Amino acid sequence: MTSSALIFGSIGSVAETSDLQRRAFNAAFADAGLEWEWSLPEYKEMLRKPGGRNRIADYAAARGDDVDAEALHEAKVEAFERMVKQEGLVPRPGVVEVITAARDAGMLLGWATTTTPRTVELMLSGLFPTIPRSIFEFIGDATMVEAGKPAPDIYTLALSEMGVRADEAVAVEDTPEAAEAAVAAQLRTIGFANEMAAGRSFPEGVTLITNLLDADVVVHKDAA
Known part of the structure; x- marks a missing residue:
């Protein structure tokens, strides 16, 4: 895909x-x-x-x-x-490698979080320079939408700002509730459970993985 x-x-x-x-x-x-x-x-x-x-x-x-x-x-x-x-902060298994592969494939990158702007800035600071802000086409926060997750609003906004359709994007979420937002927005969704959500049931249709390298999320546009 x-x-x-x-x-x-x-x-x-x-x-x-x-x-x-x-x-x-x-x-x-x-x-x-x-x-x-x-x-x-x-x-x-x-x-x-x-x-x-x-x-x-x-x-x-x-x-x-x-x-x-x-x-x-x-x-x-x-x-x-x-x-x-x-x-400090350490990216989860496979995140850096998948980001690199996605950029090499010409994919746009987004971060559809609905946490506070202050926490977003802290995350970006803690992950720099491994994951710099500049790689993201869109970065969300709680002030951008009226309804947080599991409402799909932040994904709807992300798709609009990035100029892509839902069927052209894949989402990576760490909890069942957050995954509901991506599913409701009709994105193909990867369930990458955090340590607190491990073993919980994700929404139907979500692909579950433990290492992002196991997920088929990056396909070069000229490979189809």
Whole structure:
């Protein structure tokens, strides 16, 4: 199948950040004097619902605690920034090789994330120079659409901005919920589960892989 565009989805489709994010939440809770600590199994279950602020608000409501979810999430982002600067980011298996192959094949590259602009900038900074901003034709964030994933809005925008049809693009997503967005936008979708989504069921029609090199996402346009 010949594709004109390769679109990475959530930030976790490019670099594994799930446990780093969990630790950042716990650091923010500790700094705020809260006796909250999200375990790995607990956080894995929470990730079924996208949105860090929503997770904080839902957790507080379930415990009967009154917190400022917005401020806590801001503190979590700051903790995440510190950790990324201290520990760095490493692209997931096969990502760099597939990006290189896609560019050699003349494919457009996009990143259809709906995280905050601040987190997008942090990811780009942490991945530079291995994955520079300049390789992407489109980079999304939460401010660009009214509805986040699993709504397809960010993919619809990405396709429009990149000038390609849905049947000309392939998406790479790391969670079932995020994959729903790509499927709803009618893109061929690769399920590249992050460590927290491993073993979960992805939407019907999604091709599951553990190393991006195992996915047939790059075909030279003159090879069909």
